[in-house]
Amino acid sequence: AQTVxxxxxxxxVQEAETVTLSCTYDTSESDYYLFWYKQPPSRxxxxxxxxEAYKQQNATENRFSVNFQKAAKSFSLKISDSQLGxxxxxxxxxxxxxxxxxxxxxxxxKP
Amino acid sequence: ETGVTQTPRHLVMGMTNKKSLKCEQHLGHNAMYWYKxxxxxxLELMFVYSLEERVENNSVPSRFSPECPNSSHLFLHLHTLxxxxxxxxxxxxxxxxxGGEKLFFGSGTQLSVL
Numbered sequence: 001a002q003t004v005x006x007x008x009x010x011x012x013v014q015e016a017e018t019v020t021l022s023c024t025y026d027t028s029e030s031d032y033y034l035f036w037y038k039q040p041p042s043r044x045x046x047x048x049x050x051x052e053a054y055k056q057q058n059a060t061e062n063r064f065s066v067n068f069q070k071a072a073k074s075f076s077l078k079i080s081d082s083q084l085g086x087x088x089x090x091x092x093x094x095x096x097x098x099x100x101x102x103x104x105x106x107x108x109x110k111p
Numbered sequence: 112e113t114g115v116t117q118t119p120r121h122l123v124m125g126m127t128n129k130k131s132l133k134c135e136q137h138l139g140h141n142a143m144y145w146y147k148x149x150x151x152x153x154l155e156l157m158f159v160y161s162l163e164e165r166v167e168n169n170s171v172p173s174r175f176s177p178e179c180p181n182s183s184h185l186f187l188h189l190h191t192l193x194x195x196x197x198x199x200x201x202x203x204x205x206x207x208x209x210g211g212e213k214l215f216f217g218s219g220t221q222l223s224v225l
Contacts, residue, residue, distance in 0.1 A: 004153065009151070032210065032211075033210060033211035035213075037216075042218055043199065043201075043218045043219045043221075044216055044217065044218040044219070045201065045203075045214070045216035046216075047213055047214075047215075050211075050213060052211065091154070095210050095211055095212070096210040096211075097209070097210050098156050098159065098167065099156070099214055100153070100156070101153045101154040102153055103151060103152060103153045104151075104153075
């Protein structure tokens, strides 16, 4: 079974600074998809970014980018120019059929 | 209007009660999911429906009973629950049931079992 590990239960960042959230996963497959989801206090999970494993280029979405290291099975999320609205739980997820999630990282943004 | 709507938002029930959680998606998707979110644990996939057919049941206790009457609606019927079933129950949908599909989530039902 595929597992997703987020080793940082909590992280904090100063407003306007950059923060990186870590994620590793375990799989024997070569073709799969990786995601980062954000869960603000409203509880609704919102898709932040999606990466296809067969693409070497790292995905980016405005201030959000990933560092995808396939051989290392690592998929970190970088948030640039952090904003107060970025404060949330962030979940890394793996999908080849069902979507499997990590335990999450709580990000605090300090003004 | 959010694409996936869940009701109720909060639910408190005794162990002998019977209640149902409702999920409705307005996105025209073909697959719907129930996830359980407990504190400090990964989301647990409970059930998957594709084109109204159940395609996965991840060893969920029989006190949880899903129902998908059409592609837009998903229910989770609850009966004789245990205190450890207290959690946030999230519904999600995707265009189809296949790897790599983006999931769209509702805001969940926070369930407390007394």
